[in-house]
Amino acid sequence: MHKPNHPALALHIPEPKQRPGDAPDFSEVVIPYAGKLARPDTAAPASALRDYPYTLIRVLDDRARAVGPWDPKLRPETYIGLLRHMLLTRTFDDRMFRAQRQGKTSFYVKSLGEEAVACAAALALDRDDMCFPSYRQQGILIARGWPLVEMVNQIYSNQGDLLKGRQLPVMYSAREAGFFSISGNLATQMPQAVGWAMASAAKGDTKIAAAWCGEGSTAEGDFHSACTFATVYHVPVIINIVNNQWAISSYSGFAGGDETTFAARALGYGIAGLRVDGNDPLAVYAATAWAAERARTNHGATIIEHFTYRAEGHSTSDDPNAYRAAKTAAQWPLGDPIERLKAHLIGLGVWDEAQHEALAAELVQHVKTAQKEAEANGILGHGLLQPLASMFDDVFETQPWHLREQANALEAENALRAAKEAR
């Protein structure tokens, strides 16, 4: 019964500022000057860091010069290596997206515009630190030198696939590269990373863990469980939130992004929270290195929000023009991470357009070679599948009777099918 002396309640349903047909408008995005923000001591208590979630760590200024206390001041060769990893990631994404369109696989997820988030973070971590990625951090595998051919084999679910054709494309698992098995269930990797790092700490080890999830999946309970455990046990873990502003068709407002920043989640947990320009490779490196040092010296976890923009669709299965303004990525005020690093290196005088073109051409050949090698192992759905019986392996360490029976039943079914086809 409506009470006459009370206002009627109203339900707020978030709605992005622009939809298809509207012109992109990022005028409300607040971008502080690069280089102005102090770099606190990595041992500073979280209570001394309360402003960091509301600003943006930036190193490269508008003319691509590295400025301010967060400038990691790495050697130019290191930056050229980072540029190579980012460009290789982009080249690989481009070829694999096309492979999906050519019917060679079922699904693909590009990371266009987000290459710095993965590649620069990988550079700031030790090779034996453990990564618990989401599905858009293929740049970590590339930065860690995981063979492209293994990635393509996985994407094609072919006979060479180390995961035996069991996982959706891009759900890699590479223990040797410190890259945990990716789950399609979102944010499950967050408490797992915390648990891994707790184990490392309990054992008196020196390795730390890092996890990545999108801003959308910070709404999952797993994310909050991870943060609670991370603060309670001062866990040596880096909790990365890749805020690319879109979760398939839902903008970040549906994860609470209209009301606060994602880095500010850290405040409620008493964890250090940093917000970084995710399209600035030097800033991503600097923030990750800060958090890694904090973790490694027993000062606990850091939440890093990487403020970036998903330049294309969520995956091969959606068309962003159906739900957001067209050509938004080109308007993103923080630019493109590869272009910015390239401009920085040119400004340093260690890189030029000709070198860049040569690198791009070399990387295309590199990807094509890997793709060709993988195609010899088959493409999805065209022969060269894993043996039927492999379906029943690895459910348990040893196969119980009921799985043995089911494997035998499948063999019989297959023999009957073959006999029918032969007639």
Place this chain on the structure above:
Amino acid sequence: MSQMTMIEAINDAIDIAMTRDPNVTVLGEDVGYFGGVFRATAGLQAKHGRQRVFDTPISECGIIGVAVGMAAYGLRPVPEIQFADYIYPGLDQLVSEAARIRYRSAGQWTMPITVRSPFGGGIFGGQTHSQSPEGVFTHVCGLKTVVPSTPYDAKGLLLAAIEDNDPVIFFEPKRIYNGPFDGHYDRPATSWAQHPDAEVPDGYYTVPLGKAAIARAGNDITLLTYGTMVHVAKACVEELGIDGEVIDLRTLVPLDIETIESSVKKTGRCIIVHEATRTGGFGAELAALVQERCFYHLEAPIERVTGFDTPYPHSLEWAYFPGPVRIAMAIAKVMKD
């Protein structure tokens, strides 16, 4: 050899596992300093240290999630979920993660996790401290589900579960933590003292997973059951004076189908008894397996004796509980012809 309650046997098993393997780690709500609300982990933190036995936030999702991460690192976590009724927030981490990581990583990672959890009713726990959700887990590929019914088995099965390299759901029937239960709720409670199955060997031994026990041998009818209901079924058979065979399944997945099959082929009659709700319960799977394998040996249709498809009621607990009368009615029906 010592006379132990099931709680003491479980505590002893964890202690031995922790002593034998430095990677065994215990975590859960109230398991550390206090030693657990049922005292299953009493004394373990003092003995093995806070790095290996510790309290957690009240987050089943977090408890299972960090256990998965610890297992990925190389530990052998033994998380406790304080009541099985609370396990659901951790379900995604069990079903989509722990149970599948060996498979989806093609063996790069394994998940040697034993989730201990008190379950079942008969303790006036109401709907949130009485459930038997084993059927939720037996339906999940990649999980093993174990339910002990005696102190001897609890210790041996738990040691086997912790050593197992796959995730195990270890449900402890809390009604029989401190003594067996014949289903007569109106009679004085009995203790494990003097009970032959409460004589527990000192030190290390295992009871293998996937092997049932014949809790009572007989020739005329087979009762398939587990947990608390083993004792109720046994008492009922004896009170009726029939020659019934009571099979204690001990492990639901993987199931000891051979013991079941040979018993039912011998007796020609089969009843399945569990406390959990009826529809889609593990009894349905057992009934299907028995008819697939023993149909031509059956003299009567298989009967299920179960809890009802309602939440576990508080005041009407004993009307809900599948006690001696309900079992006797099913026996009468199956043995009629």
